[in-house]
Structures are given as C-alpha cells and as structure tokens.
Amino acid sequence: MRSRRWWWTMLPLLLLGAMLLSSCGPKTPSAEQPFIFGVILVGPYNDHGWSEAHYMAGKYVEQKLPNTKMIYVDNVNPGAKPGVTVPQVVDDLIKQGAKIIFTTSDDFKDGTLEAALKHPDLPIVNVSGDHAWKEGKDYRAPANESNFMGRMEYGKMIAGCAAALTTQTGKIGYLGPLINDETRRLAASAFLGARYCWTNMLGRDAKDLQFKVTWIGFWFHIPGQTLDPTAVADEFYNTGYDVVISGIDTTQALVEAGKMAKAGKKVWAIQYDYKEGCQEAPEVCLGVPYFNWGPAYLKAVQLVMEGKWHQYWDWNGPDWKDINNPDTSAVGFVKGQALSAENAARLDTFIQGLADGSINLFKGPLKFQDGSVYLKEGEVATDLQIWYFPQLLEGMEGPSK
Structure with a gap:
C-alpha cells in the first residue's frame, strides 16, 4: 500500500518534469514563424511588366532566404481600387505580420512617407523614389524609410540602339506613361542610344532619324x-513608325506589332520592365530592357532580419561582366528573336x-x-x-510637360 501511494504521489511530478524537458528541447523548423515582408504593387502581379518584375523579386527572396514569406496587394491604383491609399494598405499588411514593406511606384512616394511617419518602427522602402537621397532635391524621409532604383537609363540606351539598327523607315515611336523626371530621362536615354547607333554604326545623318x-x-491603361x-x-505603326519602344508597364506595343506583322506589315517592338516580356509576340520582339529587383529586395530583407537596418538610397546599375546575371545585375537586356544576327x-x-x-551618352554638347x-x-x-x-532633348518630338 505504501509503494502504491508513493507512486500516485510522484506521478504528477514526473509528468511535469517530462513536460519541462520537452519544452527545453530544440524546436522543429515547422514550429518557427516565417519572416513576413509586404509588397504593394501598382498593377496586376502578372502584368508581364513592372509589377510582375517586383512580384518575382519577392519570390527570389523566398527562394534565397529560408522561412521568409511574401504577402502582397496588387492593383493599387485609381482605376482598380479608387480611394484606397498606401497608408491604408500598409496598415493592413502590418496586421498580417509584415516586418518590412516595399511600395513599388513613384506614385506611392507621398503615401509611403505618410506611412513611414505613422509607423516609425517599420522599415519601409519606396522603389524609384528620392525621399531618402540626402544629396537629392527632395530629401525628407524619416530613418525607417529607404529608396532604391535601377539605372534603367542603360537599358533604354540599349533599346534605342536596337530600334535604330532595325528601323527601315527611320521613324521610332516611344509609348510613354505619365510625364515626370523618371519618364523623361528614360525616353531621352532611348533617344540617345538610337541616335548614337544610327549615326555611328550605320553612318546615317541624325536629321534623318525621327523619334516621337x-x-x-x-x-498603364485606365x-x-x-x-x-x-x-x-x-x-x-499606321503612320510609318516601324519600331515602337514601350515605356509603359504593359504589353500593348508588342501585341499590336504582332497583329500588324501577321497582316503583312514589317514592324517591330521593344518591350519593357520584365525579363520574359517578349513572350507574347516573340516573332516581332527586338528585345526587352528589364529590371532585376531580386538582389535589392534581398539586401533590404536581410538588413531587417539581421537587425542592421539603416536608411539608404541606392541607384543600382548593370553588372557589366554579365548584365543578365540574376544575382548581381539590377538592370539587364534580353535580345529578342526578331533582332538580326548582324544587329545583335x-x-x-x-x-x-x-x-x-x-561610350558616354550623357556627355555634352x-x-x-x-x-x-x-x-x-x-x-x-x-x-x-x-x-x-x-x-526632353533637342531632336525628340513630343511634349515635355
């Protein structure tokens, strides 16, 4: 009787000890909470352009950093979500556990600043903005806000060169989005690349090249x-511009070139933003200058995960050893199958x-x-x-404002 009574007395203590020992043991990876980062996209996540390039950057981070998870909200624009603001979306992503948030449009610049001031402990990155550029004209970001951008000027120069080498009419169209400093300098970069290759590689008179x-x-279209x-x-295409360079987030220039070519016209297009951008009409695609956001996203997420966050402003260029290296080059160019071997x-x-x-095209006069x-x-x-x-520059046709 005494031994049985002892057993029933000790049983709760033995069970408690076992529970304590198990709680002190190593946790399995499945029990760990993932590191969540949020992305706010101006267009659809699968637009084959700007927004899809950012979506794929999030997937790149998930691949490179185990136990990370992207959450995103796409189509944050006046047409698809009228009245929805960046601070509202940021609040929602924070509620879902986001530890850093990327806002991916120049149009989000002011909303990002508002959200950063509202949430001073949240690292937030506005892609393409300049509020964190201390030497810039609009520096006013708090310490938790940073910016990065790719030096797409090089990609557009390459696109302009490909267009000039290919055109048979000497007329190049540029399908532009809204007008601001970024879009003007990118259109100008394409023009400079076109003019250089028209005159220096083909030996033609600059006055015979039209760039509209x-x-x-x-x-994109709203x-x-x-x-x-x-x-x-x-x-x-119907007025003799046989090459159109796209500067918008979506693929209409390429799609229409494909239709025109099937109807017998000799026309071509250069897509923008997304590495796989030629896929909708490869037979008329001369190439695509694209953003490779993955390494920049990776840097930002790692800074937060390692407790090393600090404000920065990066304007990342191509890796000239290999402009299409997915781990090192912020900007690349994929040649399209419509580009001839000679012109390639x-x-x-x-x-x-x-x-x-x-070759330095931003050099006077x-x-x-x-x-x-x-x-x-x-x-x-x-x-x-x-x-x-x-x-815009002298020699370009189209409004500057």
Whole structure:
C-alpha cells in the first residue's frame, strides 16, 4: 500500500518534469514563424511588366532566404481600387505580420512617407523614389524609410540602339506613361542610344532619324482616364513608325506589332520592365530592357532580419561582366528573336562601349527641347542632372510637360 501511494504521489511530478524537458528541447523548423515582408504593387502581379518584375523579386527572396514569406496587394491604383491609399494598405499588411514593406511606384512616394511617419518602427522602402537621397532635391524621409532604383537609363540606351539598327523607315515611336523626371530621362536615354547607333554604326545623318514620344497619362491603361495604349501603338505603326519602344508597364506595343506583322506589315517592338516580356509576340520582339529587383529586395530583407537596418538610397546599375546575371545585375537586356544576327553583334559592341566607358551618352554638347543648354561641350552629367530631368532633348518630338 505504501509503494502504491508513493507512486500516485510522484506521478504528477514526473509528468511535469517530462513536460519541462520537452519544452527545453530544440524546436522543429515547422514550429518557427516565417519572416513576413509586404509588397504593394501598382498593377496586376502578372502584368508581364513592372509589377510582375517586383512580384518575382519577392519570390527570389523566398527562394534565397529560408522561412521568409511574401504577402502582397496588387492593383493599387485609381482605376482598380479608387480611394484606397498606401497608408491604408500598409496598415493592413502590418496586421498580417509584415516586418518590412516595399511600395513599388513613384506614385506611392507621398503615401509611403505618410506611412513611414505613422509607423516609425517599420522599415519601409519606396522603389524609384528620392525621399531618402540626402544629396537629392527632395530629401525628407524619416530613418525607417529607404529608396532604391535601377539605372534603367542603360537599358533604354540599349533599346534605342536596337530600334535604330532595325528601323527601315527611320521613324521610332516611344509609348510613354505619365510625364515626370523618371519618364523623361528614360525616353531621352532611348533617344540617345538610337541616335548614337544610327549615326555611328550605320553612318546615317541624325536629321534623318525621327523619334516621337506619345504619353498615355499613367503607367498603364485606365479606361476613361488615360489614352488607350493599343490605339497609340496602332497610330504609330499606321503612320510609318516601324519600331515602337514601350515605356509603359504593359504589353500593348508588342501585341499590336504582332497583329500588324501577321497582316503583312514589317514592324517591330521593344518591350519593357520584365525579363520574359517578349513572350507574347516573340516573332516581332527586338528585345526587352528589364529590371532585376531580386538582389535589392534581398539586401533590404536581410538588413531587417539581421537587425542592421539603416536608411539608404541606392541607384543600382548593370553588372557589366554579365548584365543578365540574376544575382548581381539590377538592370539587364534580353535580345529578342526578331533582332538580326548582324544587329545583335552591333548591339554587343554598343553594350561593351557602355561597359568600358568609351561610350558616354550623357556627355555634352546636349540641348533641351527648348534650345537651352543641358550639357556644355565635354561636360559629363552628374547623377543629379540625370535624375532630375526637366525636359526632353533637342531632336525628340513630343511634349515635355
């Protein structure tokens, strides 16, 4: 009886000890909470353009960093979600556990600043903005806000070169989004690349090259609020512009070129933003300059996970050893199957010149559209002079404002 009574007395103590021992043991990975990062997209996550490139950057982080998880909200724009603000979406992502949030449009710049001030302990990154650039003209970000952008100017120069090498009419169209410093400097970069290859590689007179920009009013079509990019692309092709360079987030320039080519026209397009951008009409695609956001996303997430967050502003360029390296190059260019072998070789020569510095297209003399001096003879543009781009350049057709 005494031994049985002892057993029943000790049993609760033995069970408690076992529970304590089990709680002290190593936890399995499945029990760990993932590190959550949020992404706010201006367009659809699968637009084959700007927003999909950001979505794929989130997937890149998930692949590179175990136990990380992306949550996202797409179509944050006046057409798809009227009245929805960036701070509202940030609040919602925080409730879902986001430890850092990426806002992926210049249009989100002011909303990002508002959200950063509201949540001072939340690291937040506005892609393409300049509020965290201490040397910039609009520095006002709090310590928890950073910016990064890719030096797409190089990608657009390459696109312009490919267009000039291919055109048979000497008329290149540029399908532009809204008008701001970023879009003006990218359109100008395409023009400079086209003019260089037209004159230096083909030996033709710059006066015989036409370069026209038409702005639709936003990054993609919003019915009733923007021009229809399909109609704009058709207008280009039907008036002798046989190559259209896209500067918008979606694929209308390429899709329409495909339709025109099937109807017997000799036309081509250059897509934008997303590495796989040629896939909708590869037979007329000369190539695609694209953003590779993965490494920049990875850096930001790692800084937070390692407790090393600090404010920064990065303007990341191509890795000139391999502009299509997914782990090192922020900007790349994929040649399309419509680019001839001869012109592909010429394009490689042009890219090598950009890489080694023997070709510098932001070097004077250059004038703005109104005839005022942009860069004097021999003057090389600073980052400030390139980033803040008040007008299109002399030789370009289309409005600057």
